[in-house]
Every structure is written in C-alpha cells, then in structure tokens.
Amino acid sequence: MLRDKKGRPVLTPDEIKAQLTEIMMAAVDNPSNAVEWILAEMMKNPEILQKAVDEIDYIVGKDPRLIQEADIPQLNYLKACIREAFRLHPIAPFNVPHVAMEDTNVAGYLIPKGSHVLLSRVGLGRNPEIWHKPLEFNPERHLDGGSSELALVEPDMRKNSLRLKKSSRDSTAVGGALAPSAPVVDPPLP
Structure with missing residues (x-):
C-alpha cells in the first residue's frame, strides 16, 4: 500500500475500491461509447x-462470414469512418x-521549461481553422486518394486524425509542426 512520509496510507481501502471500480468502468464504457458514436454518425449519413x-x-464477400483480422488492412473506408468519429468524439x-x-x-x-502541456483533442478535432466544416462527419478527409493502407493510430501524429487539411492545396501535419520545436517528456504528474 502506498504511504505518505509519516507512514500513513495515502488512500483508504474504500478509496482504493472506488478507484479500481472507476478504472474498470472506463475500460468498458469508453470503447462502447466510441462504437456508439461511430454507428450514430454513420446512421445519420446513410450514404456513408x-x-x-x-x-x-x-x-469480405457476401458469403455469410465475419470480418477477419486479415481483412482489416484493406478496409480503408471503414477505418476512415472510425478515425473521423474519433476526431469528432474522442475517447479522452x-x-x-x-x-x-x-x-x-x-x-x-x-512554453516555459517545466510547463505542463495538455492538448485538447476535442478542441483540435473541431477547430474551424484546422478542419473544413469541422462539425461535419466526412471520412473522405482521411483518405489521400491512394491505395495505401490507412492506419487507425499513428503515434508520431504525422498522418493521423489530427491532420491539418483546409484544402487540397494546404496540408500540414500537427506532429510535424510540433515535434521538432517542442521537446517534451511525459513523466507522471505529482
């Protein structure tokens, strides 16, 4: 059990139980909410x-079979729908x-040394200076017209759902703009 400098428990057993319940609920609730948002956006847009x-x-074919993991790399439009839903309705x-x-x-x-930096996923995903018609569900904005595989997640932020794209002439990646000039680490906060 974690203790303070005087040897007293930092959390009571009831507080620990409450924290564990919160973590377990978040592990179930957030992914199911994400699926609900994806389906809701697609149902609002029957053509999509x-x-x-x-x-x-x-x-996959029209044979009665489920999508297999091996099919996922080829389902770029579906992955674009997922990324677009995450842009509008991020899990966190x-x-x-x-x-x-x-x-x-x-x-x-x-940004002074030692500053804590938070990036608002909601604010960035709905920013009209970054996204053309930011509240519109438009999976096409994540497709570059090529046949290359679209990734669902891209940790370096160069081609992910945070892509800045106001028009086909003006395209920049958030990660490319921030990474070279913003050296940061992510230690646990006190």
Missing part, C-alpha cells in the same frame, strides 16, 4: 454507411500531459 457496407461486401478529451524539457515556442506562444 452504404459506402462502408459496400466496401465490406467487396473485401485530452492527450496525456507532457512537461516541456526546455523553453520552446509553438505557434508564437512561449
């Missing part, structure tokens, strides 16, 4: 839903907190 169904029928409102390792400047703002 039909396009996803057509892709599944083409890749903020990315993991980071701490600036040195004074740095991001987009004209000074």
Whole structure:
C-alpha cells in the first residue's frame, strides 16, 4: 500500500475500491461509447454507411462470414469512418500531459521549461481553422486518394486524425509542426 512520509496510507481501502471500480468502468464504457458514436454518425449519413457496407461486401464477400483480422488492412473506408468519429468524439478529451524539457515556442506562444502541456483533442478535432466544416462527419478527409493502407493510430501524429487539411492545396501535419520545436517528456504528474 502506498504511504505518505509519516507512514500513513495515502488512500483508504474504500478509496482504493472506488478507484479500481472507476478504472474498470472506463475500460468498458469508453470503447462502447466510441462504437456508439461511430454507428450514430454513420446512421445519420446513410450514404456513408452504404459506402462502408459496400466496401465490406467487396473485401469480405457476401458469403455469410465475419470480418477477419486479415481483412482489416484493406478496409480503408471503414477505418476512415472510425478515425473521423474519433476526431469528432474522442475517447479522452485530452492527450496525456507532457512537461516541456526546455523553453520552446509553438505557434508564437512561449512554453516555459517545466510547463505542463495538455492538448485538447476535442478542441483540435473541431477547430474551424484546422478542419473544413469541422462539425461535419466526412471520412473522405482521411483518405489521400491512394491505395495505401490507412492506419487507425499513428503515434508520431504525422498522418493521423489530427491532420491539418483546409484544402487540397494546404496540408500540414500537427506532429510535424510540433515535434521538432517542442521537446517534451511525459513523466507522471505529482
């Protein structure tokens, strides 16, 4: 059990139980909420839903079988729908907190060494200066027109759902803009 400097327990057994219950509920609740948002957005847009169904029928076939893991790399439109739903309805409102390792400047703002930095996924995903029609569910914005495999997650943030794309002429990646000028680490916060 975790104890303070005087040897007293930091949390009571009831507080520990409450924290564990919260963690277990989040492990079930958040993924199911994400699926609900994806389905809700697709049902509000029947043409998008039909396009996803057509892709599944083409890749998986109309034989009565379930989608296999081996099918997923080819289901780019479906993955674009998932990424678009995560853009509009992220599972967590903020990315993991980071701490600036040195004074740095991001987009004209000074971030002093030692500052805790949070990125609002909701704010970024719905920002009209970043996204054309930000409240519109548009999976096409995640497809580059090529036949390359679309990834669901991209830790380096170069091609993920945070892509800045106001028009086909103006495309920049958030990660590419922030990574070189913002040295950060993510130690646990006190």
